[in-house]
Amino acid sequence: MPIEVRNITHIYSKGMPEESVALSDVSFHVDDGCFLGIIGHTGSGKSTLLQHLNGLLKPDDGQIIVDGVDITAPKTKMVDIRKKVGLVFQYPEYQLFEEDVKTDVAFGPKNLGLSEEEIDLRVRESIELVGLNYDEIKDVSPFDLSGGQKRRVAIAGVIAMRPKVLILDEPTAGLDPKAHRELLDTIVEIHETISSIVVLVSHDMNDVARLTDKVLVMENGRLAMESRPEEIFAEGDALEEMGLGLPDVTGLMYELKKCGIEVGEGIFSPEAAAEEIAKALR
Amino acid sequence: MIRDITLGQYYQGESVIHKLDPRTKIIATICYIVALFVVDSFIGFGIATAALIIVIAMSRVPVSFILRGLKPIFLILLFTFVLNLFVYDGHVLFRIGFLKITDEGVYKATFMAARLILLIIGSSMLTLTTKPISLTDGIESLLSPFRRFGLPAHELAMMMTIALRFIPTLIDETDKIMKAQQARGADFESGNIFNRAKSLLPILIPLFISAFRIAQDMAMAMEARCYRGGEGRTRMHKMEYEKRDYIAAVIVVLFFAIIIFERIYI
Ligand SMILES: Nc1ncnc2c1ncn2[C@@H]1O[C@H](COP(=O)(O)OP(=O)(O)O)[C@@H](O)[C@H]1O
Ligand SMILES: [Mg+2]
Numbered sequence: 007m008p009i010e011v012r013n014i015t016h017i018y019s020k021g022m023p024e025e026s027v028a029l030s031d032v033s034f035h036v037d038d039g040c041f042l043g044i045i046g047h048t049g050s051g052k053s054t055l056l057q058h059l060n061g062l063l064k065p066d067d068g069q070i071i072v073d074g075v076d077i078t079a080p081k082t083k084m085v086d087i088r089k090k091v092g093l094v095f096q097y098p099e100y101q102l103f104e105e106d107v108k109t110d111v112a113f114g115p116k117n118l119g120l121s122e123e124e125i126d127l128r129v130r131e132s133i134e135l136v137g138l139n140y141d142e143i144k145d146v147s148p149f150d151l152s153g154g155q156k157r158r159v160a161i162a163g164v165i166a167m168r169p170k171v172l173i174l175d176e177p178t179a180g181l182d183p184k185a186h187r188e189l190l191d192t193i194v195e196i197h198e199t200i201s202s203i204v205v206l207v208s209h210d211m212n213d214v215a216r217l218t219d220k221v222l223v224m225e226n227g228r229l230a231m232e233s234r235p236e237e238i239f240a241e242g243d244a245l246e247e248m249g250l251g252l253p254d255v256t257g258l259m260y261e262l263k264k265c266g267i268e269v270g271e272g273i274f275s276p277e278a279a280a281e282e283i284a285k286a287l288r
Numbered sequence: 289m290i291r292d293i294t295l296g297q298y299y300q301g302e303s304v305i306h307k308l309d310p311r312t313k314i315i316a317t318i319c320y321i322v323a324l325f326v327v328d329s330f331i332g333f334g335i336a337t338a339a340l341i342i343v344i345a346m347s348r349v350p351v352s353f354i355l356r357g358l359k360p361i362f363l364i365l366l367f368t369f370v371l372n373l374f375v376y377d378g379h380v381l382f383r384i385g386f387l388k389i390t391d392e393g394v395y396k397a398t399f400m401a402a403r404l405i406l407l408i409i410g411s412s413m414l415t416l417t418t419k420p421i422s423l424t425d426g427i428e429s430l431l432s433p434f435r436r437f438g439l440p441a442h443e444l445a446m447m448m449t450i451a452l453r454f455i456p457t458l459i460d461e462t463d464k465i466m467k468a469q470q471a472r473g474a475d476f477e478s479g480n481i482f483n484r485a486k487s488l489l490p491i492l493i494p495l496f497i498s499a500f501r502i503a504q505d506m507a508m509a510m511e512a513r514c515y516r517g518g519e520g521r522t523r524m525h526k527m528e529y530e531k532r533d534y535i536a537a538v539i540v541v542l543f544f545a546i547i548i549f550e551r552i553y554i
Pocket of ligand 2: 049052053054096175
């Protein structure tokens with residue numbers, strides 16, 4: 007289910023004194039099977055971009071084509087798009103509202119008009135997929151869960167719609183290191199089983215470097231770079247200028263090079279780094 | 289959508305109206321509202337409308353901005369109008385089943401609608417030209433004489449400040465929650481009135497929870513900075529009446545006199 011974004015521009019509060027251009031002339035495309043990362047400092051337009059991909063926001067200019075359907079056309083049915091493209095907002099736990107976990111997760115599938123059996127099946131499957139025990143948690147109030155668990159339940163609520171494209175806006179923000187790691191493992195698992203495209207917005211360059219196949223760098227509403235992570239993180243200075251950092255390992259290699267040790271660029275796995283350093287020391 | 293609500297918003301400006309002391313503006317607005325209920329003829333409404341137009345022109349707030357604020361209450365306006373249309377007895381103009389429209393009904397309904405529109409625009413001129421903080425400072429100052437009768441003037445003003453301060457935050461929050469539920473396939477735009485009311489639950493519950501969370505954080509932050517109520521607090525901006533406030537006061541008195549004169553003699 008490829009996504010094609012063509013020259014989209016979005017202006018908030020158009021015609022008001024506080025008008026602001028949040029996206030300008032952004033184009034890119036994502037192929038099936040791709041794990042896409044989006045980085046950029048706060049206010050660069052990442053969240054605005056994501057909301058366009060499932061039709062929550064309409065561009066002021068440009069088109070978005072998902073699976074051959076132009077979702078910016080006036081008559082597109084939104085339910086069809088939401089079925090295909092799932093969006094997990096930042097701090098998704100604040101959207102929980104039902105009295106128990108299973109009803110909350112069922113909210114999405116119910117809105118799709120599925121049968122009872124199908125809904126039950128999907129609820130069970132998605133709760134298990136996000137790493138929770140269905141039988142233990144199904145009747146618990148979502149408000150009694152821990153932060154990490156709440157977030158998992160919220161993500162399950164989106165997964166239960168079985169979107170072919172899953173978009174996550176800073177899903178690990180505010181989680182402790184363990185919950186952070188587990189959530190990323192979950193996302194990888196979702197990528198392997200349900201969603202053939204995953205779009206991840208993150209400020210953690212280590213995660214972006216490790217997980218993604220392709221990275222978009224946003225700056226002031228524009229697409230500043232679009233490339234494979236190896237190539238993006240070889241541009242340390244440019245990233246620095248945009249207020250972004252490097253993965254820890256890449257930063258280390260960068261500094262080593264400055265100290266005169268001959269190591270290659272665009273390295274971000276500890277294994278690859280060890281190999282490079284060993285080679286240079288030999 | 290929800291962000292289009294401009295009711296109660298402040299419009300940054302440098303006009304004379306903006307510069308007036310908030311207390312002057314509050315009293316003037318109260319006088320204006322009372323005047324609207326004194327008025328009972330089209331001439332009177334003409335005078336009140338003219339006064340409002342002059343104030344709007346002086347404040348240099350764009351009319352489009354003011355009208356945008358009216359949009360969300362348009363339905364209430366229409367509802368009041370239609371309701372008034374049917375309830376009065378009088379000379380029957382025409383009938384639809386058991387409902388009848390009378391000349392008295394049309395007259396009263398038009399009156400009511402005019403009164404409501406002027407009331408809303410008039411009071412929104414106060415909030416459009418006064419910063420929320422000055423507004424509550426003004427209210428506190430006007431209420432302070434009643435403190436000796438046990439009225440917690442400072443606390444009331446503080447509550448109002450906080451409420452005003454959080455309107456934009458809560459609107460943002462509502463917008464976020466609505467989008468999050470829409471992403472889960474929720475549909476707020478179609479269906480009959482009962483379905484729509486039911487579809488509000490996924491918004492309202494998280495919204496209330498957020499509001500309580502925000503309130504708690506706010507209370508903690510105030511505690512942490514040793515806030516302890518109004519007794520002995522000094523303020524950064526001292527309010528003082530100036531020449532323009534006295535001129536405004538004279539104009540308000542004149543306006544009120546004209547309205548009363550019109551009511552009694554014309
Ligand atoms: N609902 C909104 N109304 C008005 N302006 C907004 C709104 N949401 C975001 N913006 C503005 O658009 C720009 C991009 O914001 P956003 O997409 O949230 O960036 P990011 O997710 O990269 O931090 C910012 O300047 C922000 O202030
Ligand atoms: Mg964001």
